[in-house]
C-alpha cells in the first residue's frame with residue numbers, strides 16, 4: 001500500500017507499542033503582545049530543544065527547568081506545512097493503513113491551536129485524497145464527523161440540532177457517540193464544506209486574549225474504510241477501517257487570565273475540568289498503565305480513550321506563546337507535553353470482515369480446529385504406544401538386571417561350592433578320612449538307589465551350576481537307572497572284597513549302630529531286592545541300555561570311570577601317602593572335574609544328622625564311592641579298586657570314630673528327613689546279604705575280583721616298568737596308571753573282560 005504525499009510515512013508497522021509523538025510549536029508574538037513590548041522569552045535552540053532565555057531567579061531556577069526537549073520543536077517562523085510534515089503526517093496518515101490515529105493541539109488560548117490544527121487537518125485530508133487517487137485498486141470510503149464538547153456536553157457539529165449526544169460503550173469499538181452524524185466525504189470541496197459547517201456550529205466566544213476564542217473542545221473525525229477491488233462482493237472481501245482524530249482543545253489558560261466572568265467563567269470551569277482530567281490521564285499513562293486511569297472522568301478523555309494509550313497512534317502538538325506574560329501557562333503546557341511524551345500507545349491494524357467473509361472465516365477456523373483435534377487425538381494414541389513401549393522397555397531392563405543379579409548369585413554360589421570342594425580336597429587326604437569314607441560307603445550307595453524320586457526336589461534348590469554338577473554326579477554315581485544299577489551291581493563287588501579282606505572291621509563298625517534293625521526294615525520297604533539282583537545280573541545290558549537312553553551322559557560316565565580309576569589309585573593313601581600333595585592342577589581337566597563332582601556329590605548327597613557319623617567322611621566318601629561305582633563298569637576297574645581298598649583303606653578302624661566332622665554339609669540343602677533316615681539306617685551287612693553274588697553262576701566273587709585285580713595289576717606293572725622304568729614314586733605310578741587306564745585299548749580289554 002502506498003502513501004499519500006510521502007508514502008513512506010504510511011509504511012510504519014502496526015501492532016507495536018510506541019510513544020506519543022510530542023512536538024512544540026512556538027508562535028510569533030501577535031500584535032497585542034508586540035504592542036505591549038513583550039519580548040520572546042523562549043527560543044528553540046535546535047529541532048528538539050526549547051529553552052527559556054530569561055535569567056530565572058534563584059527560587060524559579062529550582063522550580064522550573066530552563067530547557068525542554070521533545071520530538072520536535074518548531075520556531076515561530078515554522079510553517080504549518082512543516083509542522084504537519086514533521087509532527088503529524090506520519091501519525092495522521094496511518095489511518096489509510098487501517099490504524100487509528102489522533103492529532104492533538106494543546107495550549108493556552110490564543111497560542112495557535114486552531115491555527116495549527118486547521119492546517120494539519122487540511123493537509124492530512126489533502127494527502128488522503130491524493131493517496132486515494134493513486135490507489136485505484138482499492139475502494140475507499142471517507143466518512144467525516146465532528147463533535148464539540150462544550151460544558152461537558154457532546155454536540156454534533158454537523159447537525160443543527162444542539163441536543164447533547166449520549167456516549168455509549170461498545171464492547172468492540174469502545175466509546176461511541178449516539179446518533180452522531182457521519183458524512184461521507186465525496187471530495188476535497190465536500191470536505192471544505194463540512195469544515196466550514198462545523199466552524200459555524202462551534203461555540204466561539206470573545207475573550208480578553210482571543211477575539212475568536214474556541215470555548216470548546218473540537219474533535220473532527222475522519223474515518224477511512226478501504227477494500228481491495230478484486231474481492232469486493234465475494235466471500236473473501238474484507239476491509240480496513242480506521243479513524244484519524246483532529247482534536248483542537250480549548251484553551252488551558254486559567255480563568256483569571258482571561259478575566260472571565262459569568263458565562264465565560266462557567267465555560268472555563270468545564271474546560272479546565274476536561275483539561276485537568278486529560279492532564280491526569282496523560283500523567284498516569286506516562287507512569288504506565290498500572291492502576292486506575294480516569295478516562296471516564298470527562299467526556300473528552302472518555303471519547304479519546306483509545307487515542308490516549310490504546311489502539312491508536314497519537315501526536316500532540318503543543319502550541320505556545322513566546323510572550324513573557326504567558327510564561328506560567330507556557331510552562332504548564334511544556335509540563336503537559338513532557339508527560340505526554342512518556343505515554344505509549346499500541347496501535348493495531350483494524351480489519352473489518354464482511355458477514356459473508358466472517359462466516360467463511362469462521363467455517364475455516366472450525367475446520368482447522370477439528371483437524372487439530374484429530375491430529376491431537378492420533379498424536380495422543382501414538383504417545384500412548386510410545387509410553388507403552390517405554391514401559392515394556394523398562395520391564396525388559398528390570399528383567400535383565402534381575403537376570404544379572406541371579407547370575408551373580410549363581411556365580412557366587414558356584415564359587416563357594418568350588419571353594420568347598422577345593423577345601424575338601426585339601427583337607428580330606430588323610431588316611432583317617434579315607435577310612436571314614438569307606439566306613440560310610442554303604443550310605444552313598446543306598447542313597448543312590450532310592451533317592452531318585454526325590455532328586456528333582458533336591459536339585460531344585462540348587463543353582464544352575466550346582467544342578468549341572470549334580471547331574472554329572474548323578475550320571476556318575478546315581479544317575480537314575482544306570483548309576484543306581486551300577487551301585488547295585490557294584491556294591492557286592494566292593495563289599496565282597498571288603499568281606500574278603502577287611503570285612504570284620506567294616507561289619508564291626510556298621511554293626512555297632514543302634515538303628516541297625518530299623519535300617520533293615522526300611523531297606524526291605526524301599527529296596528527291591530529282586531530288582532537289584534536282576535540288575536546285578538544284567539550289568540552289561542544296563543550299561544548298553546544306558547548308552548542308548550542317555551547318549552550324552554554315558555560317554556561321560558565311561559570317561560569318568562576311567563579317570564576316577566586313576567584318581568582312586570592316586571587318592572589311595574597307600575598309593576600316595578600324601579594325596580594332598582597332588583595338586584589339582586596336575587590332574588587332567590577330566591580328573592579335576594571328576595574330583596569336584598565327587599566332592600560336590602558327597603556334600604549334597606550324604607547329609608547326615610550324625611556329625612560324628614557323617615561329617616568326617618562326607619568329603620571323601622563320595623570320591624570313594626563314585627570311584628567304586630564307576631569302576632563297576634568294568635572288571636578291571638573293579639579289580640583295581642578292590643586291590644586298593646582291600647590292601648590299605650580299612651586298616652585303621654579307630655580313625656573312623658575319631659575323625660572330626662568338616663561341617664561343610666551344613667551349607668548345602670538339607671535332604672528331607674525321610675531320606676536321611678533312609679540313608680543312614682541302611683546297613684552294609686544287611687545289604688550285602690541281600691545282594692546277589694557277583695557273576696553268579698561263574699567263579700565266586702572273591703576269586704573273580706582277585707583275578708581281575710591281579711590281571712590289572714599285572715598289566716599295569718608291566719606297562720609301567722616297560723614304559724616308565726624310572727617311575728618309582730607313587731605319584732608317577734599313578735600318572736602312569738591313569739594313562740594306562742585311559743588307553744582305549746585297555747578300556748576295551750577291561751570292558752570285554754567284564755562282559
Ligand SMILES: Nc1ncnc2c1ncn2[C@@H]1O[C@H](COP(=O)(O)OP(=O)(O)OP(=O)(O)O)[C@@H](O)[C@H]1O
Nearest residue numbers: 027108109110111112113114115210213214250251
Ligand atoms: N503560528 C502562527 N503564526 C501566525 N499567526 C498565528 C500562529 N498561531 C496563531 N496565530 C494567530 O493567533 C491567533 C489565535 O490563534 P488561535 O485561535 O489558533 O488560538 P487558539 O489557541 O485556538 O485560542 P483559543 O483557545 O482561544 O481558541 C489567531 O489570530 C491566529 O491567526
